Ligand SMILES: Cc1cc2nc3c(=O)[nH]c(=O)nc-3n(C[C@H](O)[C@H](O)[C@H](O)COP(=O)(O)OP(=O)(O)OC[C@H]3O[C@@H](n4cnc5c(N)ncnc54)[C@H](O)[C@@H]3O)c2cc1C
Ligand code: FES
């Protein structure tokens with residue numbers, strides 16, 4: 087399967103990238119691990135690919151007291167191997183499940199977020215932690231909270247003429263614990279259902295709050311405050327009925343996905359609570 | 368660089384500097400095989416799933432089919448040919464042969480390059496418990512993996528801190544296969560064969576068998592049922608409410624020709640199709656139509672759609688849309704549960720457009736973005752509808 091012909095440009099600055107995207111039928115090429123299959127299958131045939139790989143200012147990976155900032159060209163495997171990533175433990179838990187090693191070598195963190203596949207792990211992490219997505223267009227820059235960024239399957243708050251320049255994940259605080267689990271048909275495949283959890287406890291181990299994000303279960307990641315549901319299995323079942331609304335496909339019915347969600351949510355909330363206690367000084 | 372222009376790209380392959388002249392759409396695996404004669408890199412799926420084309424780019428394993436050669440300016444590439452030579456095999460190659468890790472050998476180059484990457488870059492993850500997962504990025508159809516895993520495990524045991532480097536990387540002249548770039552690309556000016564418009568099917572066939580996805584959307588509309596029914600039963604207004612759809616011809620027998628477009632991130636499909644109304648029951652406010660369409664990329668869809676309006680609370684209407692979708696061709700491979708979610712979103716927008724049209728009597732403008740294919744779920748309208756639908760769903764369940 088070969089891509090239809092396209093023009094290829096590799097601008098050296100963000101301004102030039104934005105100029106190339108303006109008006110025309112152009113697409114950003116980051117890691118290409120989702121875009122190239124779409125082109126190869128001829129499900130999309132943009133006139134121009136704008137390769138952002140040479141824009142030096144988009145390659146930052148840095149951690150401050152508050153946030154881990156990942157620039158648009160930072161590849162998933164670079165983040166996975168970095169010391170900076172330790173500031174956000176969920177990233178270490180999740181990264182091995184984002185496709186395979188061979189794909190993470192090229193795929194970018196921001197590309198996964200910009201692509202907004204409802205079964206992808208990184209958009210779910212961004213949602214659960216309340217990350218901020220930086221978007222730039224010819225009209226200027228804006229910062230979009232993850233809760234507003236994912237608008238539907240492969241649809242985001244960024245327009246076709248904008249570029250995601252980076253994402254900021256809040257760094258872990260004392261007393262926070264995390265869980266992650268997914269069920270896929272084979273390792274590295276997109277999940278049939280998955281959850282990301284974060285629980286905060288105080289010095290006595292009392293739960294302050296708990297958050298959960300489900301993915302692969304609707305057309306966007308779905309995040310809920312589940313503080314009241316930590317020990318409430320039937321409450322989690324009701325939650326599954328509420329949030330799992332992806333229709334059935336050959337790999338499983340809606341009911342099956344609800345069952346997966348319930349099991350994963352219960353397990354990963356407990357894991358997060360255990361981690362949180364352990365990490366408490 | 369224009370689509371049909373050839374681009375000169377210089378990179379290093381197995382230690383030699385080379386330069387190739389490629390069209391932008393040529394992926395690296397083809398450039399290696401066709402222009403440099405390095406046919407050790409195999410191609411299976413050409414969309415990233417099978418791992419046959421795995422090579423090293425700047426030291427890390429990557430899919431050569433998901434990388435355009437034009438992206439590789441200045442890159443350092445190692446292929447299976449660089450790993451070892453018949454006289455000086457790499458320890459991994461020796462181990463594959465010792466443990467019977469190959470039968471037909473088609474996956475072997477990908478397996479070798481993937482396992483090299485694992486042992487060189489992530490030896491901590493090469494223990495026997497993690498090995499099957501770590502090697503799951505390349506698919507083998509013959510050996511059942513056992514020999515392969517045994518071979519990798521063996522080399523990991525003898526080289527726990529990382530494997531020796533590639534053994535066959537040296538400066539040499541790579542001789543191309545001669546076919547050259549010209550034959551792999553239509554000369555500019557010619558219309559490539561794939562530009563030909565998809566022909567709309569001539570007759571409507573009612574789909575049979577199990578659908579790829581079933582969508583059921585219930586929306587609560589503010590307009591009274593009579594006004595809603597007027598919109599739903601009038602095909603030109605009905606089609607106008609469908610995001611991205613356009614009616615092009617009315618045929619005898621309640622049949623219609625039209626066009627529909629969908630855009631989702633990089634995916635953009637445009638269907639030419641035919642629809643037929645099979646059943647219209649004005650008393651029960653039910654309508655059933657079947658449609659089928661074909662995209663230029665060879666994807667086909669068929670849909671069996673039932674719409675049913677019922678009086679709702681507060682003088683409004685509950686509109687129920689049920690659709691069985693049948694997908695084939697490339698879109699089906701891409702589908703997963705996505706097709707159902709996207710269709711559901713479309714129906715939600717459709718319902719809100721019907722409501723608007725029923726209220727105002729006007730033809731709604733659902734063309735959110737020009738040109739014709741519509742960005743699904745752009746803007747607040749869709750989200751408002753969605754919230755309403757969610758709320759309704761929850762209410763229906765509680766009953
Ligand atoms: C076989 C296979 C299995 C996979 N399995 C998984 C999996 O299990 N989990 C998972 O999460 N992912 C999976 N992926 C996808 C992979 O993680 C992609 O790398 C990722 O989704 C997209 O990142 P990219 O950098 O490759 O983006 P690209 O493919 O380059 O781009 C994808 C889309 O996002 C747009 N885009 C990219 N970057 C930007 C930007 N900075 N600003 C604006 N728009 C942008 C592009 O225009 C395009 O529309 C898989 C891919 C393959 C081929
Ligand atoms: S040919 Fe590249 S992954 Fe299948």
Ligand code: FES
Pocket residue numbers: 468469470471472473474475506507508509510
């Ligand atoms: S040996 Fe035949 S595919 Fe693996």
